[in-house]
Amino acid sequence: MMENILRTKSMAFAIRVVRLNKYLNEKKAYSMADQILRSGTAIGALQREAEHAESKPDFIHKYSIAQKECNETLFWLELLFKSDYISEAEYNSMYNDANELMKLITSSIKTVKYGK
Structure with a gap:
């Protein structure tokens, strides 16, 4: 069940990242665009x-x-926010999604390692 949720949420997040990449390329922030992509x-x-x-x-x-x-993505989001490429609302929204993915991934690892 969690893998299905993770599958859906990671795809939705990837789509958001692709859109962010397009926006960053328009701003000529090519290196950061490539990294977060x-x-x-x-x-x-x-x-x-x-x-x-x-x-x-x-x-x-x-x-x-x-x-x-996921952790690297959180870094790039923070950097993009602190360097004024994305707004606080955009940052918070994407950061929350990435952080939720991190929790789901961590939970899945723990379940497989230790059972529940």
Whole structure:
């Protein structure tokens, strides 16, 4: 069940990141646009890879990388806000979505590692 929620939310977040990338490219913030595009879309891509993990350790590994990508995305969002590329409302909205993804990923890892 959580993987379905995570699948849906990570896709929705990736779409938001793609739109943000387009906006940043219009502002000629190419480097930051590329960075957040890579990290923000990797979350969903890794979740999809984990759906067909070869083993529990492989699943945990893929989700652990998704955690790192999510954390990197949070960094880029903070930097974009603090350097006035995105508004506080945009930052809060995307930050909350990314933070929710982080919690879902972390919960999934703990469930597979330790059971519930």
